[in-house]
Amino acid sequence: MRASDVFDLLRDGEPRTRAQLAEVTGLARSTISARLDALVRLGLVVPYGGVSTGGRPPSLIAFNPGARVVAGIDLGATHASAALADLDGRILGDRWAQLDIAAGPEHVLSWVEETIAALLTESGRPRTDLAAIGIGLPGPVEHDTGRAINPPIMPGWDRYDVPGRVQRSYDVPVLVDNDVNIMALGEQHAHLRDVDDLVFIKIGTGIGAGIISGGALQRGAQGTAGDLGHVFLPRGAEVTCRCGNQGCLEAVAAVPALATAIRGAGVEVAEDHDVVPLVRSGNAQAIQVVRQSGRDLGEVLATLVNLINPSVIVIGGALAGAGESVLAGIREIVYRRSLPLATQNLHITTSQAGQRAGVIGAAALAIGHVLSPDSIERAVEVSGLAVAE
Amino acid sequence: MRASDVFDLLRDGEPRTRAQLAEVTGLARSTISARLDALVRLGLVVPYGGVSTGGRPPSLIAFNPGARVVAGIDLGATHASAALADLDGRILGDRWAQLDIAAGPEHVLSWVEETIAALLTESGRPRTDLAAIGIGLPGPVEHDTGRAINPPIMPGWDRYDVPGRVQRSYDVPVLVDNDVNIMALGEQHAHLRDVDDLVFIKIGTGIGAGIISGGALQRGAQGTAGDLGHVFLPRGAEVTCRCGNQGCLEAVAAVPALATAIRGAGVEVAEDHDVVPLVRSGNAQAIQVVRQSGRDLGEVLATLVNLINPSVIVIGGALAGAGESVLAGIREIVYRRSLPLATQNLHITTSQAGQRAGVIGAAALAIGHVLSPDSIERAVEVSGLAVAE
Structure with a gap:
């Protein structure tokens, strides 16, 4: 003990x-x-x-959760969020900015450094109170080294040493993960602390999953676990995906595909982000298209339920705003196709953390590191030596 | 430290x-x-x-792996294996018997108790040397309580207290899990100790998977993780499975379905277990049917690779005896359909542990418990108290 x-x-x-x-x-x-x-x-x-x-x-x-603070950073394709949190994940202050990830790591990480400094000052906490920094990136990440690997929408970031750059300003552990993984952690931390087996599905321009099993985030051998978007879906066999393959789930069920399908039904859709407002306004064609996308997602999620047996599936990302329209299609297929034992206590719901899931999760990633048994034992040893001297 | x-x-x-x-x-x-x-x-x-x-x-x-011993028990539908192993998993003695699981827990567990006693005597080890017992059952198991839950082929076992019964004779921890999970542990323990992300696929009368991710066996919320057999496969949409659903993978790709398909091609197949010998004898129709079953498995495994990102997939169970014929079909589809990053270091291979995977894994389950940090700390505390007194 x-x-x-x-x-x-x-x-x-x-x-x-x-x-x-x-x-x-x-x-x-x-x-x-x-x-x-x-x-x-x-x-x-x-x-x-x-x-x-x-x-x-x-x-x-x-x-005493106020003993130290952590910073959580959520970097998206065109925006960035940052928050300062105590060791229980309570947000002490946050920032949001329009910021293009394609501007490259030097530019984006300068914003990160300045924003953390500003948040510390605002909260009246000295730099020495900062215990760790968690960062989410919109692409595949090698978690052990904190580098993005061949990220499709992040020019200049491939294998860039993110922790090394941030540690020039802050001499603390820097944990990096991909955006869907930190959203899964954020949802769990904020709303599902007792849930050990949960899958967070982000549906936006693409489709991805953050998988928490047995209480731990599962990243897989190469860090690509949770790649739902390119799972083969027979209904999409004739559709070519942006990855070059045919039949990928996201080529028929992510938001750009839905915009195209709604246009095909004769409804004007100026931009991808008009899909959710159309559904919420009650447009029948949009609702039908989104419900079908729920069924398509359901086909893949039914397999996921049989393989992984989560107790909660959380739908997040832009399409979560369509609420029941997308959930209905997912539930219809999952409850029909998955094992009764695996679905009897399964909840399928939209994200409660919403747009803050990422930043809360990035903070949770940092807290998880600071309060891990190994970190505490190391700190105890160091402080013990200091006392002994 | x-x-x-x-x-x-x-x-x-x-x-x-x-x-x-x-x-x-x-x-x-x-x-x-x-x-x-x-x-x-x-x-x-x-x-x-x-x-x-x-x-x-x-x-x-x-x-000193010889300090204590553990017993590993692998109970199948119609056979039972038992082994005594040291704390490194080295087998000190083993037994195999024709034994019908449907004879019920009293009968089967009496065999287990007597066999452990015989193995201890043979090895010249006193009962006090036994540190734990691991048991694999051919059905869904609630690992925390060691009980089978609604097992389809195990009359009399539903919610039966397996550890309680065995502990009447041996006052040691009894760990129970399902047969595919212990086979995954066995393969890892015997041949893949450095592999943290591996999936073991058992193909026999049914199809199931044992999933090790991030170094830990993943059982899921209800213990049903790894249920590959009832994943929906479009090619089987018209076929009714023994579970009552249509389109289940095992209704087209498990051994009984293959026997039927080979008969349909005009080849005499007296019993299910003649399928593999037919393939090995070079029968063209049998080889073709098995290769197609590999492709069917590949469809589901491609999804598994995208979701879980293992570094090794091991094919075990009866059909593993068909070797390259089944692997070829699996590889064909998985390498075509899964993400390049997820397949670049992926190995797909047949089980090396073979029929002993279960018994080695059951012993490994017991060893994992005995040598867990918590067990060791408890033992250290108890022995420390004994010294102090």
């Missing part, structure tokens, strides 16, 4: 007495106290001002 | 000196010695009789 194990018991935010911690862990009070002393030294837990029930006040101890 | 962390460094079997361990971990020699003392007390590590290079002999320390 290490300091990090004791910390894990307190991480739910509930204050506890030393006696309660000793009882739960079966450890001696003296051992608990030694572990707590290390955590107090780090500022991660603090004495909690509980109400006395008479006599000597109970000595409560609680997680 | 706990005793279990020090143990992890030694688990590869390589003997090391205290100085080497201190260097790798950055810990003080005294700390290393304290951790090693606890592990020596448990018997998990022992002084290693290295060759002296003159002067004082180097004091080497090594993992």
Whole structure:
């Protein structure tokens, strides 16, 4: 039973007495106290001002999420969001900007550095309070090195050392992942903390999935796990995808394909982002096209349910705004095609975190690193050495 | 840095000196010695009789896989295998029997208990040396409770408390999982120890997958992850599966469907298990049918590769005996349909562990529990208390 194990018991935010911690862990009070002393030294837990029930006040101890802060950055094709959060993921301040990822890493990451500095100043936190930075990129990312690999819409970013660049200004761990993965983390962190098996589907210009299984984000051997967009769909066998293959799901079910299909039904659609407003305004042709795209997604998601057995599927990205129209088609096929045992407790829903899923998830990625048992043990050791000296 | 962390460094079997361990971990020699003392007390590590290079002999320390033993049990529809293994998974003795799972849990688990007793006696190991038991069942299993849930071919087993029954004879942890999951573990343990992302496909009377992602077996929310057999395949849309649905992969690509298809081509096939010998004897019709089943499997595996991004797909079960005939069809479709980045380092191969995959995997499941950091820390604490008293 290490300091990090004791910390894990307190991480739910509930204050506890030393006696309660000793009882739960079966450890001696003296051992608990030694572990707590290390955590107090780090500022991660603090004495909690509980109400006395008479006599000597109970000595409560609680997680102190304000001890440090993290930055979460969500970089999209044409926009960027940044947020400062405490160690519980509570947003302390955020920014949004129109920013073209194609402007290249030097330009975009300068914005990131300046925005983090501005958010720290606004919140009145010194730079030394920053514990880590999480960044989401709109392309395939090699998570271990923090580099984008052959990203199709990110000229100049291929294999660029993102952590190295950001660490020139901030000497903290920098975690990088792709945008759908951080959206999955963000949805889980904000609304589904007890869910260990969830899949987040982003439907916009393309289609991708962030897969959390057994409580952990699954990236796969090459980091390409969750690539739903290029799964073969028989109904699209004659359609050529932007990737060059035929029959890809996103060539028939992503937003640009839906705009084309609605135009084909005789309705004027000026731009891709007019699809969702058309559906919400009740346009019958648009609703029909979107419902069919839900069925197409359902074909692939039925397979995903059989293979991965999630308990929640969250639909996010631009098309999530079409709400029930897209969910109805997905549910129709998934509940018909997947195993009864796999669907009996399956929820299919639209994102609650919405546009903030990415930035919350990027912060959660950073927090996950800072509060990992290994990081805490290292910090305890270093602070212990400092005390010993 | 706990005793279990020090143990992890030694688990590869390589003997090391205290100085080497201190260097790798950055810990003080005294700390290393304290951790090693606890592990020596448990018997998990022992002084290693290295060759002296003159002067004082180097004091080497090594993992001692013979400290304890585990039992691995693989229960099939009509057979049972059992093996005793050391903590490195080396088989010390094994048994195979014709045994009908439908005879019910009392009968089958009596065989398990007696066989473990016989294997212990044969190996000259006392009962107290047994550290854990791993069991694979041919149906859906709730891993946390060790119970089969609505298993189609296991009358009398539904929600039966397997660990409780076995623990009447052996007071050790009993881990239960389904047969495909333990085959995945077995293949990894025996032949692919460095592979963190692998999928084991069993093709016999049915079709199922055991999925290891990020180094961990993925069971999903209800434990149904890996159910490939009932994924929808357009080519089978008109075929009714034994599950009642239409278009299931196993209704066109599992062994009974292949036997039917080969008969349809005018070749006599007395029983399902004649399919593989026919292919191996070079029968052209049988080869053609099996190659097509490989393509059908490939359609579903291409989706699996996009979703999960494994680095190895292992084909096991009865049809693996058809070797290249089935692999050729799978590779043809997977390499055409899946993402280039996901296939560039993907290996598709038949099982090397073969019929022993299950029993090795059941032992590996037990070993994984015994040597988990939590189990080791608990054992260290208990032995420490014993020393203190």
